Amino acid sequence: MVFLRKYLFYFINWISRTFFASRLSFAHIQAFIFNNSCKKIGNLLHVHWDIRHGKTITSSRPYIFVFEVTNVCNLKCPFCLTGKGIFGGREVRHMSFAESKHIIDAVADYTYLLQLYTWGEPLLNKDLIQIIEYAKQRNMYVMLSTNATLMTPAYNEKLLNSGIDYVMVAIDGGSDETYKQYRVGGNYLKVLANVKDLLEQRKAKKIAHPFVEWQFIVFRHNEHEVKETEKLAYSIGINKFTPLPAYVENEKWLPTLKEYKKSTIYNPERLKNCDRPWSHLNVRADGGIAPCCFEFFKKDDFGNLKKDDFEEFWNNAYFQESRRLIYQHSKSKGRKIDDSNLICHGCLTTGVRPSYIEKKSDTPK
Numbered sequence: 001m002v003f004l005r006k007y008l009f010y011f012i013n014w015i016s017r018t019f020f021a022s023r024l025s026f027a028h029i030q031a032f033i034f035n036n037s038c039k040k041i042g043n044l045l046h047v048h049w050d051i052r053h054g055k056t057i058t059s060s061r062p063y064i065f066v067f068e069v070t071n072v073c074n075l076k077c078p079f080c081l082t083g084k085g086i087f088g089g090r091e092v093r094h095m096s097f098a099e100s101k102h103i104i105d106a107v108a109d110y111t112y113l114l115q116l117y118t119w120g121e122p123l124l125n126k127d128l129i130q131i132i133e134y135a136k137q138r139n140m141y142v143m144l145s146t147n148a149t150l151m152t153p154a155y156n157e158k159l160l161n162s163g164i165d166y167v168m169v170a171i172d173g174g175s176d177e178t179y180k181q182y183r184v185g186g187n188y189l190k191v192l193a194n195v196k197d198l199l200e201q202r203k204a205k206k207i208a209h210p211f212v213e214w215q216f217i218v219f220r221h222n223e224h225e226v227k228e229t230e231k232l233a234y235s236i237g238i239n240k241f242t243p244l245p246a247y248v249e250n251e252k253w254l255p256t257l258k259e260y261k262k263s264t265i266y267n268p269e270r271l272k273n274c275d276r277p278w279s280h281l282n283v284r285a286d287g288g289i290a291p292c293c294f295e296f297f298k299k300d301d302f303g304n305l306k307k308d309d310f311e312e313f314w315n316n317a318y319f320q321e322s323r324r325l326i327y328q329h330s331k332s333k334g335r336k337i338d339d340s341n342l343i344c345h346g347c348l349t350t351g352v353r354p355s356y357i358e359k360k361s362d363t364p365k
Ligand SMILES: C[S@@+](CC[C@H](N)C(=O)[O-])C[C@H]1O[C@@H](n2cnc3c(N)ncnc32)[C@H](O)[C@@H]1O
Pocket: 073, 077, 079, 080, 117, 118, 119, 120, 121, 122, 145, 146, 147, 168, 169, 170, 215, 217, 244, 245, 246, 247, 248
């Protein structure tokens, strides 16, 4: 069963990567099937027409919305910028329901999927349930990734009732001893009990959503626990178990097993085929408009939600320049593209995710 399930997910992920432009997953396919409309399909085709033809000014709308509802976290994961206390010159805060509603209203008719995290722990935002409920009313597929430390039976009930579609729980280990080496400040037995409660309540309610994925970041200290944890995950009702290659800043953390060694963080080819300034809207917790989820520092933002409405920033000079650079790069056949101070220039020419550059820089614009 475990074997079949694994290959089914590989197959679905292969379909999504092959037939859609960005790195889409099972959540995106579900969103396409269950949260569609004629307007959304029309917009999707429009977006891809614009990408193909290098349109820098567009009347199409993003169909994926990555919304950082908070940039605060209760854990101190050592290779996470937030965990290290680096905030990129941003105000540290939660998005309110009123702010969220305003931006959701601007894109809901066109957007399939709402991802409610970038950096930070989304469950710390006290308006989170209200935000999810509203997005569901607006026919969006809603997903989040959580460290699962803050779940309680009462909170889980609200989460299930909110209609959320996909919950990714990030638990990197099969014992407290290994788990707490990366999830510093967390407790394995507590998070496991939290997730079991969520799954039991889901079963008792006889509902299929949310789809729950257990993401296990594989490091040297926990690689020997992957197989056993996978069995445990499926035995408690997890829908998908994903051993994820880790981003590490120290070789000693790298797993020894080949299958878990390759980090997806430095993937020049994927970054060079970028379509995000057309297809994705990225809003950070301080209202910063980012070109993609890899941008971290405030100084690289393309705008700010508190100052501009969607119509004002979506075709502003930054977005136009990024689309122009990306299109030029796609046609350059290895030739040098125009110099630019825009963050996309470094990303396209080096293929390194911008959030991992200038790790020590935390200076505001
Ligand atoms: C920055 S976290 C924010 C969401 C939430 N706090 C969490 O941990 O799930 C976003 C995603 O990055 C993942 N992540 C954290 N550290 C990582 C690492 N060293 N390598 C790969 N992914 C990592 C998390 O597991 C999570 O899925």
